Amino acid sequence: MNPGQPPKQPIPGVKHVIAVASGKGGVGKSTVAANLALALRMTGQAVGLMDADIYGPSVPIMFGLGTVDPQTTPFPLHKHGLRLMSMGFMVDPNQAVIWRGPKVAQAVQAFLNQIPWGPLDYLIIDLPPGTGDAQLTLSQSAPLTGAVIVTTPQDVSLIDARKGVRMFQEVRVPVLGVIENMSYFVGDDGKRYDIFGAGGGQKLAAEVGVPFLGELPIDPRVAQCGDSGEPIVRKYPDSPVAQAYLALASTVMATAGQSPGEALPEVQL
Amino acid sequence: MPGVVRPVSLKREGDGLKIEWNDGVTTFTTWRQLRANCPCASCIEDRAKPPDPFRVLTPQEVAAGAPEPVQMKPVGFYAYQITWNDGHSTGIYPVDKLRQLSKEIQ
Numbered sequence: 001m002n003p004g005q006p007p008k009q010p011i012p013g014v015k016h017v018i019a020v021a022s023g024k025g026g027v028g029k030s031t032v033a034a035n036l037a038l039a040l041r042m043t044g045q046a047v048g049l050m051d052a053d054i055y056g057p058s059v060p061i062m063f064g065l066g067t068v069d070p071q072t073t074p075f076p077l078h079k080h081g082l083r084l085m086s087m088g089f090m091v092d093p094n095q096a097v098i099w100r101g102p103k104v105a106q107a108v109q110a111f112l113n114q115i116p117w118g119p120l121d122y123l124i125i126d127l128p129p130g131t132g133d134a135q136l137t138l139s140q141s142a143p144l145t146g147a148v149i150v151t152t153p154q155d156v157s158l159i160d161a162r163k164g165v166r167m168f169q170e171v172r173v174p175v176l177g178v179i180e181n182m183s184y185f186v187g188d189d190g191k192r193y194d195i196f197g198a199g200g201g202q203k204l205a206a207e208v209g210v211p212f213l214g215e216l217p218i219d220p221r222v223a224q225c226g227d228s229g230e231p232i233v234r235k236y237p238d239s240p241v242a243q244a245y246l247a248l249a250s251t252v253m254a255t256a257g258q259s260p261g262e263a264l265p266e267v268q269l
Numbered sequence: 270m271p272g273v274v275r276p277v278s279l280k281r282e283g284d285g286l287k288i289e290w291n292d293g294v295t296t297f298t299t300w301r302q303l304r305a306n307c308p309c310a311s312c313i314e315d316r317a318k319p320p321d322p323f324r325v326l327t328p329q330e331v332a333a334g335a336p337e338p339v340q341m342k343p344v345g346f347y348a349y350q351i352t353w354n355d356g357h358s359t360g361i362y363p364v365d366k367l368r369q370l371s372k373e374i375q
Contacts, residue, residue, distance in 0.1 A: 139345045139347070140344050140345045140348075141345070169345065170363075171345055171346065171347040172273065172275075172346040172347035172350075172364075173345070173346060174346070262346060262348060263343065264343035264347075264349070264364070265276060265343075266279075266342075266343065267280070267341040267342070267343075268281065269281045269338060269340070269341060
């Protein structure tokens with residue numbers, strides 16, 4: 001926490017703040033965050049999605065949005081019934097955000113505190129990979145209900161996801177569970193192929209003592225939908241992947257109600 | 270989070286801090302002890318250096334006298350940030366560290 005940084009306080013009108021994280025990049029955090037947010041929306045919740053990946057924002061492309069003029073367009077933006085905020089709404093996609101850590105912390109802080117999010121049942125935060133500035137700022141200044149850890153089945157992903165879980169445990173943010181993405185592929189022959197191995201997510205969840213939230217199968221339409229601005233949960237709600245996301249949403253709703261992070265008492269000086 | 274030791278109340282008592290914990294234990298530690306174990310990066314670095322016998326106290330340190338907190342605020346769900354009377358405020362004390370730096374009292 002930087003000196004002078006505002007203390008952790010509830011985000012006005014937001015009931016639950018859920019971080020979607022992983023130590024590793026490329027496991028599908030943004031895809032999971034976008035689809036989870038939409039799945040929650042489809043169950044009738046008021047949902048926001050905050051893209052905390054300052055260097056590599058994905059929310060604009062996944063929702064078919066581009067840059068806007070902040071002078072004329074108020075944030076958060078609205079699409080598919082969600083309220084959205086991303087660095088990608090302000091910076092041209094061809095331009096790199098070349099910032100040191102403190103600026104990232106500042107941007108995350110501004111997204112949390114200066115965007116009129118409420119009223120919302122859930123604010124989903126799509127985190128960048130790693131256990132650095134964005135994650136720490138969030139743990140210190142957002143009243144997180146919990147974190148969902150995304151991994152893929154292979155060891156090279158699990159090793160980093162484990163670090164992600166450890167970080168949240170260290171800063172005492174409840175880990176709602178581990179979700180395994182790209183778990184398997186069902187071929188035209190109806191057979192299941194474990195392309196990246198099997199059982200990794202379950203193994204990690206058991207090892208760190210958190211619930212296993214399920215497996216998300218590989219479906220080429222996930223990527224197509226993401227690129228075309230309408231995530232799969234909305235475009236093909238009957239597909240097995242969408243069904244898995246809807247199941248994830250109900251688990252998240254059930255666990256979020258039970259495990260709020262416990263605020264520390266004030267000191268009497 | 271079940272099974273995690275956390276403070277129930279923290280109170281200034283004399284020259285230190287009395288903490289009641291959720292496992293029924295009450296502990297005490299002096300401000301001096303907390304200041305001497307500040308977990309911020311620059312204090313850790315200073316402690317790793319050999320002591321400088323010719324170090325001159327800054328006017329602020331002289332004016333401050335014995336370490337006293339001006340403010341102590343919760344940070345997230347896991348730590349407290351102390352602002353000291355000499356202006357130093359970058360130390361964030363995780364709850365586990367506070368427990369480790371404290372002694373059990375009756």
